[in-house]
Amino acid sequence: VAVAVEPDGPTEPVDQPGGHLAVRRARSRIAARRSTGEPVEVTYRPDGRPEIAGGRTLSVAHGARLTLAVTATGALGCDVETVLHRDDAVWDGLLGEHAGLARLVAADTGEDADTAATRVWTALECVQKSGGQPGGPLTLLPSPRPGWTVFGAGELRVAAFVTAVRGVDEPVVFAILTEGR
Incomplete structure (x- = not known):
């Protein structure tokens, strides 16, 4: 299990299309890259769950002005x-x-x-x-x-x-x- 905790930066303007979601996904991408130690592309299933290639599971959470990303193989949350x-x-x-x-x-x-x-x-x-x-x-x-x-x-x-x-x-x-x- 690899874990990354990233502080959220200053609040970006979210008045553009998909603003809040785009900010959260950008933060998720940064934290996912840190947890894997390599550049990864984060994609999203229709239910919103993030995924990365390579047989690894990714879980991301946002709270307390932080983004938490965890990667592993198998079930994860x-x-x-x-x-x-x-x-x-x-x-x-x-x-x-x-x-x-x-x-x-x-x-x-x-x-x-x-x-x-x-x-x-x-x-x-x-x-x-x-x-x-x-x-x-x-x-x-x-x-x-x-x-x-x-x-x-x-x-x-x-x-x-x-x-x-x-x-x-x-x-x-x-x-x-x-x-x-």
């Missing part, structure tokens, strides 16, 4: 989200049947409810990006590394961690899904 305060009822609505898992993560890690719920949210986003069912079973697995939370979705694994990012007031959760370990 990534997400980056700023931790935001939401009422319990809002989190319950967003996470659905996984709301209880967020409470388990909070108890396991000692984190506040918003951070734990954001970890679960990013894991679900990763599952969806990998082509899995976001509403499917997701379990909390033991993590050998402090600060990391590992989730299982069948044979898929999602590793999530929380960190500070310069220029972002709230904590940021990064999550990456791969096959197996």
Whole structure:
């Protein structure tokens, strides 16, 4: 698995056709090139998922004024989200049947409810990006590394961690899904 995290530059004008999408795709291309270490052309499937040639899988996420790109072979997904305060009822609505898992993560890690719920949210986003069912079973697995939370979705694994990012007031959760370990 190769990972690149690129800070987003100043906001470009998006008043041209496809402006916002064009900016995001340009940022995705830069991050994809960094994650592979070589020039790559990023193409997009009709559903918007990015692809690169060479038998590698690409996943890209935008958040916290960053672009995250991950490349590997096999199933892959990534997400980056700023931790935001939401009422319990809002989190319950967003996470659905996984709301209880967020409470388990909070108890396991000692984190506040918003951070734990954001970890679960990013894991679900990763599952969806990998082509899995976001509403499917997701379990909390033991993590050998402090600060990391590992989730299982069948044979898929999602590793999530929380960190500070310069220029972002709230904590940021990064999550990456791969096959197996």
